Amino acid sequence: PVEGLEVRTERRDGSRVTLLVNAARLQNGARTVLLAFQDITGRAELDRLRSEFMSVASHELRTPLTPLSLILQRALRRASRGELLESGTLERMQRQVRRLTELVGTLLDVSRLERGKLVIEPRTVDLAALSAQIVEDFQQQAPQRAITLTVHRGPTLVHADPMRIEQVLANLLDNAVRYTPEGSSVEVEITGGEESVRLEVIDHGMGLPHEVRERLFDRFFRGITDVTARLPGLGLGLYVAHQIVEQHGGTIDCKSEPGKGCTFVITLPAAKPETE
Ligand SMILES: Nc1ncnc2c1ncn2[C@@H]1O[C@H](COP(=O)(O)OP(=O)(O)OP(=O)(O)O)[C@@H](O)[C@H]1O
Ligand SMILES: [Mg+2]
Structure with missing residues (x-):
């Protein structure tokens, strides 16, 4: 047999x-x-994707771990000689720990999404105020970058889960900063409305070719140029953002002309007075 x-x-x-x-x-x-x-072609393809994912994920997790353990080793050596820590040591460790926490968080979210277990807890949130906070955080991390927020007209109250929307906006801003040259600016624009509120993240980087537009929100999609392949990333940021926005009953889209940057547009349902 x-x-x-x-x-x-x-x-x-x-x-x-x-x-x-x-x-x-x-x-x-x-x-x-x-x-x-x-x-079993389908199953074999799935196995291949899974093992590719495992190798990409482990690599990404090691990226912050390597500097973290180097900094720690150095600090321990100094401590054993009775010397003080070099300035900035703890902050550098904190940055890497933060990156690790984010990565693990993303992996958990993806696994929850896959099992339909990602829970959103919507309430009335001011999208303009929430965005201002996130833009400020980014601005602090990259002070040399101009990231501006413009609110065109109110009302900007949405029915949404603030933690999840923060995650969506952070993923879009992270991309806007990662895939554009150092000196270029990023704009966040919000337009209020009766039915829905629109948020745009506009960058002036390399943009995206037409043919990738459909795959952009797929799991693990990392673009088709080696420029993006060489940068760190799991290809999960837009997938997670798309899933979250859809669960809110909103939309997410990308407008782009190659070479002229990208504009990501999100709409979220406006908060109705009776929902509170
Ligand atoms: N603003 C942008 N400009 C140019 N290309 C972009 C932009 N945003 C996304 N992309 C392309 O889309 C791909 C998918 O983006 P996504 O955020 O899902 O994953 P990632 O940034 O590669 O990794 P992760 O977000 O999981 O760290 C990116 O790898 C990049 O090729
Ligand atoms: Mg990303």
Whole structure:
């Protein structure tokens, strides 16, 4: 008998296929053999994606861990000689710990999303005030970057989970800063409305080619140029943002012209007086 033999071969049209083969005699000693072929191409592809993901994720987790342990080792050496810490040591460690916490948080969110377990707790939130806070945080992390917030007209109250919306905006700002040159500015614009409130994150970087627009919000999508492939990232920021916004009953979209930057547009349902 043959049990669970995986065979990779090609279909007549040249496409690849993975077959699971099982064979057994119908009766002991009988001449008739039962051969079963099962097409497991989908499962094999899933396995491949999963293992690719594991390797990318481990690599990303190691990125903050390596400097963290170096800084720690240095600090321990100094401490053992009775010397003071170099200035900025704790802050540098804190930055790496923060990055690690974010990464683990993203991985947890993705796993929750997959199981339909990501819970949002919407209430009335002022999107303009929330955005101002997040923009300020980013501005502090990258003081040399001009990130501006403009509120065009009110009301800007939305029915949303502030923690989740903060996450969405942080993911968009993170991209806007990561995928654009150092000197270029980023604008956040909010336009209030009766039914929904619109938020745009506008950057002036490399932009995105038309053909990737559809895959942008897919899990693990990291773009098609080696410029972005060389930068750190799991390809999960936009996937998570998209899922969160959809759960709110809102929309997220990208407008872009290659070479002229990207504009990500989010709409969220306006808070109705009776929802409070
Ligand atoms: N503002 C932008 N300008 C140019 N390309 C972008 C922009 N935002 C996203 N992209 C492209 O879309 C890809 C997917 O973005 P996403 O935020 O989902 O993942 P990531 O930034 O690669 O990793 P992560 O957000 O998980 O750290 C990016 O790798 C990049 O190629
Ligand atoms: Mg990102």
